[in-house]
Structure formats: structure tokens, C-alpha cells
Amino acid sequence: MSDKPTTIKEIAKLLDISVSTVSRALNDHSSIGLITKMRVKKMAKELNYEPNQRAIQFLQGKSHTIGVILPELAESFFSAAISGIEDIAYKRNYTVLLAQSHDDADREKLLIEKMKMQRVDGLLISVSKTTNTYEHLEAFKKSNIPIVFFDRIPPVKNIHFVASNLESGTYEAVNFLLKKGHRTIGMINGPTNLVASTERKNGYIKAMTSHRLKFDPSLMLNCDLTEAGTIESMDNFLNHKRKPTAIVTFNDYVALFAIRYARSLNIQINKDIDFVSYANLPLINYMDYTPIASVEQFPYKQGKKAADILLDLINKPKGDSEAETAYYNVVVESELIIGKEK
């Protein structure tokens, strides 16, 4: 008896009325008599009736589901983001279909196909690092399923996206250091091919020039973000003719490598050299030697925003030619968080 779920048909048969009446009764349709409604609802409760969403979704051609493809769920940036995405989806009564690409372009391509076959109502994606062709994304757009890009934005025209602006965060960070009196500020930046590196660089330069200081390229090093690379950069700075009194690092890992190495050389952290980093990891707030400030990217907030946009796109009245040609390009400003000094 607890085998197959109850259907509307069974209720109809038991009450000797038609399925359409049952359906309307359950949906409180105005054309159904009060007595019938009561009878139907009572029977439905007795049989533990639960509408088969798959059937409804199929019938209506809407899955009420959004697909989410992220590179790596275990990465704290993305796990915070998916948390925000799920919260919005839940609130707006949508369901989340989740998958990870592991930064593998082929797997990503497959997942996108799969999402299309699953008939998701919309797609939210942070593209993999290795993705370098974009036809499948273009093809997806033709399917008329809205797609919102998130954090990692492909170089494609006419797309919706949400990303953080690291330029402003970096600007603030460097500005903060300048106000503290620093004049020689080093930056351990990422590889030149990352957009993120360029944004940081621009923020740095902007802050310097706004203080009428000229940009010294030898104080901005491109690092491969490994521990060895970080140590190399640090050595470079420490032997520099203009030894930096403050250093901005690409991310928390680099900051940790740099700080650890500096401490091994008996350099006083945030005394001999001030450190500023980007807040990628939650634990940094708990550690002994941390940067004096960090740039927060609000992944949770970004996730929420991206999901909200996607759901707006899904539910926008169509034929709205104005909205049809407009693209959401939302930039979530990053923000400098100044840690409590210890």
C-alpha cells in the first residue's frame, strides 16, 4: 500500500468523480462546490496525496529548476556562493540542480548539455579555468534558456553576469596603506593572463596616481601563486633598492606563504612590513599573524545577486523588447575590511 504514490486518478475513482474535478478541487478552483472540495481534500489527506511535480513540470514545460555549474564545490568561495544561490532559489520557490566542472572544459561542456536536456529554466555558471572555446555557450543562448555568468566571466559579448570588482577593493587597500604613511608598497600579483591580476594592478595604479605618486613597475611582481613563487617574490622585495614597507598579496595563500617566510627571517609582521590580502578563506580571522586588512569579495552576496537576476530573467514578461536587449552586468564592489590589530 505504501508502494506507489497516490494519484489524482485514484482519488477520483474512490469518490466516483472525474479527475478534473479532483484537480480543480485541490487547487481551490472557484467552479467547484464546497462540499465536493471538502470531500476531495479529506480523501487526499487520508491517502497522503502529493502532487507529482515531475508530471506538472512536464505538462507545463517549466521545471522550476535552475542549473548551477561551479568549478569546485569544496572551494570556500564557491561554497559560500552556492549557499547564497540556494537561499534565493528556496525563497523564490525554485529548485537547484548542482554540478561541478572541476575546472575541466570537457566536463563543463557535458554538464551544460545535461542541464539543457534536464530542461532547467535557467543556468548559473562560473566557467572553468580551462575553458577556451565558447561555442557551446553561444549555442546555449540560442536555446532561449537564460544564463547568468558568475565570478569567472567568459570573453563573450551580450551576456548577463555578476562579478566582483577587485579594482575598487585594491584601490581602497592601497589607499589605506598610503594614508598610514607608506610610500613604498609592493604587490605580489597573480599571473598576467588572469583578469583578476589586471584588475588588481589597475586599482593599485589608480591609488598611487591619486596620491600623485608614480607607478614603479618593479614593485609589482607576477607570481605563480605557489609557495616557492611567493618566496621568490619576497626575496626580490627584500633585496630591492626600494624595500617595501607594505605588501599587498594576491590571495590568502600567498599572504600566508609570505608572512611565514618573513617571520622565518625575523621580520616583524605588520610592524617592519604591513600586509594586506584578499579574504578568500574563513579561517584567516582566527590566526595569529594575519594581514592588517583584507579585501572581502562577498561570495555569499554575489551568489544571491546572481540567482536573483537569473530568476528575474526567467520570470520576466516576454515580448518586453526593452528588457530583451538589456544585459545585466552587475559588479559587486569588494570592500576593505580592516582587522582588529593585536
Add this chain to the structure above:
Amino acid sequence: MSDKPTTIKEIAKLLDISVSTVSRALNDHSSIGLITKMRVKKMAKELNYEPNQRAIQFLQGKSHTIGVILPELAESFFSAAISGIEDIAYKRNYTVLLAQSHDDADREKLLIEKMKMQRVDGLLISVSKTTNTYEHLEAFKKSNIPIVFFDRIPPVKNIHFVASNLESGTYEAVNFLLKKGHRTIGMINGPTNLVASTERKNGYIKAMTSHRLKFDPSLMLNCDLTEAGTIESMDNFLNHKRKPTAIVTFNDYVALFAIRYARSLNIQINKDIDFVSYANLPLINYMDYTPIASVEQFPYKQGKKAADILLDLINKPKGDSEAETAYYNVVVESELIIGKEK
């Protein structure tokens, strides 16, 4: 033209054959002639035909989807777990429907309802901290949808679950300290109402008695896991008549609070006092003053295991009365990871 997805019907009409022939041709059914197959496949490719999975799932009464309900996606333990779950689901060609309860029993209940209505083929859940009634879980079992519990196991009979055994990990940890020569080992444990606290306690006692040492209850403190609580525990230990030479802490946060406090008192970490903790957070490997060893719970591995079990349950041949009454109670052994000394 790029509006609605292509259907099998359109292909049939265009080629002037029946839908059943098209369906069978696409599925390489033996009763379809080679020429027809070719014609159908060519046309399908031209029209970018993609089977409507929702329709198929509905027809077959299988969603090929598993529901996953976790307390908090942003928590690293769970985000590592969901990563493992998704990897297995992907490999076995299932889809993951994700939701988080935020440790809210009511939301959890709603989500379970929703998953049932979505007709997931199976459910994987780590119950919320606030869940204290279990009728909805019992009710779910009656729906004949397999359910596997994960990490946080409700006190219900006859269920499948995967959890880590912290007893063995703690045993190893204490054993490790004993072998290093420690005889006075303190433990900052969690609140007594947590199963996790009991497991740790048992492991501790087991290790002590196996070395013919008697258990001194005053060396095991129950802490509320806050920084203040940790400091209180530390004060207790430092003023103890038997001052511990080694301390095991409930989790990484407690370890960090304890280590930070100890350092503020000029205690040499892992020299005056050895610390051992549990590996909840990825960053711990990067820090300067970390425990000399930690107990790893392998959340990624646990997630994989749980998903594998769930999919086995879903796909097990039914009528198998033997398998029907057997319950998976899988314990993933935790393991002591000894850090590189610095």
C-alpha cells in the same frame, strides 16, 4: 526557430514516418532499418534535437535524481562532502538536487516534503541540529524512496547511514601522545549532549586504559566551544595540580583559541605543551602554530561513500528479501595525520 526545443514529433512529421519509429531509430532499436535510422539521425542532428529528460523521467517514473539536504553549504565539512556526492552522482549518471536546512528543523521538514514531491529517486541527508522529532523521516521511509543519513545520524532504528568514527581517531591521537611519553593528557571536549563528545571520550579512555593508565575525569573538560569557554578550560588545565603536557581539542577552532591563549602566556607550542586537534578546516595546514597532529574525518570520502550506498539502494533488484532487511551502517574510520614539525 530557436524558440521551442525540437521534439520527436516534428522529426516524424518532417520525414513522414511515425513517432515510434523515430524513437526506436534514435535508440538504435534492432527492428528499424538502417536507412531509416540514418535519415532520422541526420534530421535529429540538423534540428539540434535533444530528448526531453523531464518527459522521459515522468514516463518512466524515475527522476534519475538524488536529493541532498545539508545543514550549511558554506561549512567546509559539508562543502567537501557535497563535492564527493556530486562526483559519484556524475559518474553514475545521476543528477543532484541540493538544498540546505540552515539547521532549522522546520525548513528541513519542508525540504523533505519538496524532495518527495520532486520524486527524487533517493535522499541523502545530514539532519539539522535542531531536529528533535522524527516522524517526517519515518514517513519518508514509507514512501519507498531510499534514504541514507550522513554524518549527523538521528536516533531512529533501521536506517542506512554513513558516519565517521571519532572514537578510533581519538584513540590513535591519544595513543600517539602516550608513545611520545606524555602521561598527563588533557582534553577539551565538546558539550556532553553531543554524540561526538561521547565518541571522543571513549577513544580517550580506551587509549589510556590500553596503556594501563587510569582515567582522570578532571583532565577531560566539557567546553561550549567558544573562545571564552576555551580560555576557561585552558586556565583550568594550567592551574591543575597535574598540569597536562599535551592537550587534545574538540576541533580546529578550539585548538586555535587554545593555542593563541597559550602563546599569550608565553607557553611554547608543541614544546611546553603538545596540541592535537581534529581537521575541520583546510587552512590549518598553512598556519604557523598548529597542532602537531590532527584527526582527519575525510568528508569528501564520506560523501562519496554515502552517495554510492544510496545509488546502490536505488538500483538494487527489488524482491531481494535479503537485501531488503539489511541496513548499511558504514563507519568511515578517522585517521591521525601527523603534521610535519617545524
Add this chain to the structure above:
DNA sequence: TAAAATTACACAAACGTTTGCACAACAATC
């Protein structure tokens, strides 16, 4: 050469639900 077997396709039902339309019964209006 007639019967049997094979090949290649079409027809129609089914899955669970919603919804436009038809229609009966009854009440209200003129």
C-alpha cells in the same frame, strides 16, 4: 507454390496533471 519466418514500420496506450469546452441542473428574470 503455399506456408512460415523475418523485416520494417505504424498504431495506440500509457505516465499524472491541467484546462478549455460542453452540458446538465437549478435558480432568477421577464
Add this chain to the structure above:
DNA sequence: GATTGTTGTGCAAACGTTTGTGTAATTTTA
């Protein structure tokens, strides 16, 4: 007392796909 309006219900189609069964046309077998 015929007409219109209202209320409550049933019929049937539709969504896209799979699959059991029926059946021509063709080939093989005896």
C-alpha cells in the same frame, strides 16, 4: 412558462516519450 444566468461537474486533449501489439511487405523454408 420560456429565456437567461449561475453553479457544479464531466469529457477530452495536451505535454514528449517509450513500448506492446498489429500488420503489411518481403524473404526463406519445405
